Amino acid sequence: MNSNGVSSSSPVSDQLEAAIVRALELALAAEELPSGLALPSEVTLERPKNRDHGDYATSIALALAKPSGFNPRKIAELLRTYLLADIIIKDSISAIDIAGPGFLNITLANSSQGSIVASILSEGDKYGHGSALAGKKINLEFISANPTGPLHLGHTRWAAVGDALGRVLSAAGAEVTREFYINDRGNQMELFGASLRAAALGLPVPEEGYHGGYITDLANAIKDRSPEYLSLPEADSLDAFRDAGYALQLLDQQRVLENFRTHFDIWFSEKSLYENDFFKHCLERLREQGHVFEDGGATWLRTTDFGDDKDRVMIKSDGAFAYFASDSAYYISKRERGFEICIYMLGADHHGYVNRLKAIAACAGDDPNYNIDVLIGQLVKIMENGEELKLSKRAGTIITLEELVEKVGVDAARYTLIRYPVDTPMVMDVDVLRSRTNENPVYYVQYAHARICAVLRNASDLGITYGADQIHPELLENERERELIGALAEFPRVVAGAAELREPHRIARYAEELAGIYHRFYADCRVLPMGDEPATELHSARATLCSATARVIANSLALLGVTAPEKM
C-alpha cells in the first residue's frame, strides 16, 4: 500500500484484466448479454502504440460481437459502465473511452501511476519477478559441447541466451537447474586422445582427428606434466592422453564460461548413464511402454510410433551403444530427477533431432508437447573490418568464446547475442560492438542507467530528497512522464512473456525501448533545479521517477547478465 490508498500487490494491468472479467460476468448475470454466451478464458489487455488511445486498451467487445450478436460498441458501453462502478478498480481509472469499432481505451488515474512507482521502489531488485511459472521444476540444458576443444562462436550464442533464459525462467518463479551435458564417451573421445598422443610424439595427427593449435599446446602440457604417459603401452597411453586432455579441456570450458557469467548447476557426464546399470533400467522402462524391439541383432526404439521419420538404433548389432542410447537414457534421467519440463537448446544443424527427442519423451509415456521443449538456434556470423571472419576448424581459424570476449567485452558480447530471436541467423559486427553510439544498443541502455545515476548523485548533492514518500503522482502530468511510468509498469508482463515464450530477447528489446523513453523524458523534463531555483516537490517527484527507472533498467540488464554501470 502507499499514500494514495491503492493496493500495489498486483500490477494495475492484472487488476484491470480481472475487473473486465468481473464486468462481463455481471453483464451476463444481469442478462444484458445473451445468456449462454461463452466468455473468453483470458481478457487481453494491451498497451496501445498510439498514446491517444489511453494507457491500456482491450478489444474484448469486438471479439464478443459475433457470438453475442450485439453491436460491439454497445458491449463496450456495458463494460465501461460496470468498470467505472467497480469498487476495486474505479479509483485507478481516470477515463474510459470507446473508440473506433468498439475498442475500450482506458486511461489510468494519477494515483495508480503513483502506485506503480511505489511498487518498483519497494520491490527493488525483485520488481518484475512473478509467479507465472511458480512450482515448475525445469531442466535447462544448453551448450553441451564436446570436451575435445575450446568453446567457439557457435557455443557462445547459447552460452549467452541459455544463461539469460535461465535467469528469466527463475524470475518467472520456476525452479531452474542449468545443465551442461558432457559427451565424454564414444569415438570422438578416442580420436581426441589419439590426436593428443600423436602431437606429443611429434607424429602426424590422424586424418579424422583434431588439429588446431590448441591440440599441440594441450599435448605439450600433458607431456610436461606426465612424461611417463609416452612410455606406456599404446592402448594405455591413448587412454592416459584422452583422460588428461579431457580433464584439462573441461576445466578450461568451465573457467571460460564462469568468466562469461554463465553458470551451470550440473555438469552431466554421458559416461555416467552407463554406470550402475542405469542404462539397463532405462531400457526396461522403455520396454514396459512397448516401444522397444530387436531387429538384425540391434536394439531399436520405435520412434515412428510418435512422428519420427524412422526408427532409431540404441544398441548396435556389434553390441556398442549408439548415441541415441545416451539421448534416451539422458531424457529419462532428467525426468527421474524430478524435472517436469526439459528444455533443450540445440543448434540449427541439429534440427533433425527435434522429432526424435520428442519421440523419446512419448516412448517414455510423457507428453511431448509439455515435458520436453526443444529450441533451435540459428548460426552466428562475425564481421570485422567489414569482412566476415570465416570459421574453419581445420584451418585453425575458429573464433573462441574467449577471443570474442577479448575483442568486445562480456557485456557487449552477451547483450548482442541475446537481443535477437534465436531462430534467426545473426551477424555480430565487432566494430559496432566496440563503438559508443546509438548503433550499439548495449551502450544505449547502459548509458541511460549511468545518466540517471549521475542525475541522482547531483540530486543528493543539492539536498533534493527522493523515494517512496516523494512520488507526488499528481505532479507528474507531462506526456513524457506518463509514458515513462507506463513503460515501467509493463516490465512484469514482459518478464512473464519472455519466460513463457522462452524468448529472453524480449527483455533486451524492452530495455532499449525503456532507455529511449527515458532519454526523451530527460530531454523534455528538467529533473533538477536550474541555477538558483529553489527545489520543489516536482524536482523530488522527477528524481523519484528517475530512481524507479534506474531500478527497472538494472533489473532488465540483470536478467541478461549484463552490468548496469553507475558511471560511463
Add this chain to the structure above:
RNA sequence: GUCCCAGUAGCUCAGUGGAUAGAGCAACCGCCUCCUAAGCGGUAGGUCACGGGUUCAACUCCCGUCUGGGACACCA
C-alpha cells in the same frame, strides 16, 4: 525427395490477431554559455516475397508458389 528457418525502408533487423507497420545505420536539417551530446528533435524512405483462405480485424494464423540458407547416418 522429406524436413527446419528466413524473405518487412537503400543496409542490419524488431514487431504476443488489433487502430496510422517501427528502431538503428546510411542521407538531409536542427538542438549543449545548466542535470552525462555514448543523448534529443525533424525531413525523406514501404506492393510487410507472391497467390488464395480463415476472421469484425492478418506483417502476424492456415494452404500453395517463388527465392535464399540449413539439415538427413547402426557418426558423435
